[in-house]
Amino acid sequence: MSPVKQALISLLAFATIGTSHAAAPIKLGMIEGLSGPFANAGSAVVRNIQLAIENVNARGGVKLPDGAHPLVLTTYDNKQGVEESLIGLRQMADQHVGFILQGNSSAVAAALIDGIDKHNQRTPGQRMLFLNYSAVDPALTNDKCSFWHFRFDANADMRMHALTEVIKGDTGAKRVYLIGQDYSFGQQLARSARAQLAKKRPDIVITGDELHPIGKIKDFTPYIAKIKASGADTVITGNWGNDLTLLVKAAKEGGLNAKFYTFYGNGLGAPAAIGEAGVGRVRAVAEWHPNTGQGMKTSASDDFYRAFRKRYPAPEDDYVHLRMHLMVDMLVSAIEKAKTTEAAAVAKAMEGARFRNGFHEATMRADDHQLLQPLYVSTMRKVADGSVRFDNEGSGYGFKTERYLSLAETTLPTSCRMRRPD
Known part of the structure; x- marks a missing residue:
């Protein structure tokens, strides 16, 4: 299924809930390799993030003072290249996308950190946050750390x-x-x-x-x-x-x-x-695998996995990343806590934030924006x-x-x- 069709499904699911007035969607922009030798890894990311978005929208969207807002995902195929990723970043900025998602390359992540830092300095009224789900070079949260970057995977x-x-x-x-x-x-x-x-x-x-x-x-x-x-x-x-x-x-x-x-x-x-x-x-x-539920007193892990398989029943689509679902949930909680989608306010709300479900716990370290789990x-x-x-x-x-x-x-x-x- 194409990203456009997935986004429409997500919005239709949100529309069936009913809201007091139409609220503008909150845009998440994924810059990732969706063609070439690593297309399967990029497609796996899309599936996970799209399901996480659908779950948020199914429970009413992101609740802000002006109403409930749906999440929508837009994607840009960077062909796994640094320069192409920066082109994608500029396009996302032109579309007023406030939250950039990427992970399948630490070289790309480093370039995006630098690009977003410069963008936020030039355009303080339209700042962006970078949410990194897989780029694990430790430098990204050490000497190259940035207030505008959060990593949701354990580093290398x-x-x-x-x-x-x-x-x-x-x-x-x-x-x-x-x-x-x-x-x-x-x-x-x-x-x-x-x-x-x-x-x-x-x-x-x-x-x-x-x-x-x-x-x-x-x-x-x-x-x-x-x-x-x-x-x-x-x-x-x-x-x-x-x-x-x-x-x-x-x-x-x-x-x-x-x-x-x-x-x-x-x-x-x-x-x-x-x-x-x-x-x-x-x-x-x-941080998780499908059989972690064995021996647990709760069925929460199994329930999470079965829900993913129900949404994506094809065997070749069976690659579940808990951290991507966690990332979307933590972002939504931070936006709701900040009562705004303004990047600096959301970043401050995410610092020190805790995640806990029936089978996993995590904390976002404020010092470097590295998730601990x-x-x-x-x-x-x-x-x-x-x-x-x-x-x-x-x-x-x-x-x-x-x-x-x-x-x-x-x-x-x-x-x-x-x-x-x-």
């Missing part, structure tokens, strides 16, 4: 901290190969992995440290051959989208007998690509074995929690020295 150091907490107790991990995409995120991930392994497992040998062009490799067979030749028993990767799917597919075809510690190995085709070879070997880290490290399992209830994307393989890290355990310090508006 936090995610790596969770993975290395598991590796610390993995006695089978002795020789580790690092492989990632050659841009700011991938470079930082490699530095973080080296530093954290040196501290937690100084006995581990780093057998390789490889960066490859992002979105350009069609066959990872030569890289898998290097990993095998290095004698690595463990691979750490932050690859996402097609770069991850093709990497694990090549690993399966090349008979690489190694464990994979990944940031994003639980979706976008990766479980099906690696299949049986990944059972007990592929791990992923996330628990993380799960989960391991790939076969649904037929009975160890997990829900699979990923109809693959027959799902993920089971191996390690839960509380909000306190995932919180890391920040070096942000934020400049605040007068």
Whole structure:
């Protein structure tokens, strides 16, 4: 379904509720790669944000002193490019979009932070906020932090901290190969992995440290051959989208007998690509996964997942990001608390805000606008074995929690020295 049709559905759902008078919609503008090698990742974002918007509109929209306002989503395909993203930002500004959403590239996120900072200085009467759901380079909330930027995903150091907490107790991990995409995120991930392994497992040998062009490799067979030749028993990767799917597919075809510690190995085709070879070997880290409800006293997690699957029943659409739903809910709460959509007032209302539902909690740290939340490290399992209830994307393989890290355990310090508006 096209973004235009999705927006119309959202507005029609809002219209059926009935309001005392027509209130102007609050525009959310997503700048993301919706074509090319990472189109599947961008489409997954659209589905999640659109459902979150529909849920808000179904309960009456955003309540302000002048009435209830529906949320609407507009999208711009940046083709995963920085310059194209800045063109999209200018178009969003021309359309008076107050809230910019993006995440699938830390390089793009850094450019948007700079672009929005400059826009807000030039046009104080039409300031914008940047809500980041996935760009995890730690610099974005450290030396590049901005009052106008909020991150709703754990940063790369936090995610790596969770993975290395598991590796610390993995006695089978002795020789580790690092492989990632050659841009700011991938470079930082490699530095973080080296530093954290040196501290937690100084006995581990780093057998390789490889960066490859992002979105350009069609066959990872030569890289898998290097990993095998290095004698690595463990691979750490932050690859996402097609770069991850093709990497694990090549690993399966090349008979690489190694464990994979990944940031994003639980979706976008990766479980099906690696299949049986990944059972007990592929791990992923996330703020939530569909099987976190197992063992819980409440059905809230299962209810959330089932509602998503009801809205998007196609197996290929099964990639749920809790943080995107959380992001929309926190934005709505901040707007309602501020009683305005003015960017500075909403930003101040979001600082220190708390989120809690029946299965997740989070806090927006005021110092750097980094969301603090628990993380799960989960391991790939076969649904037929009975160890997990829900699979990923109809693959027959799902993920089971191996390690839960509380909000306190995932919180890391920040070096942000934020400049605040007068």
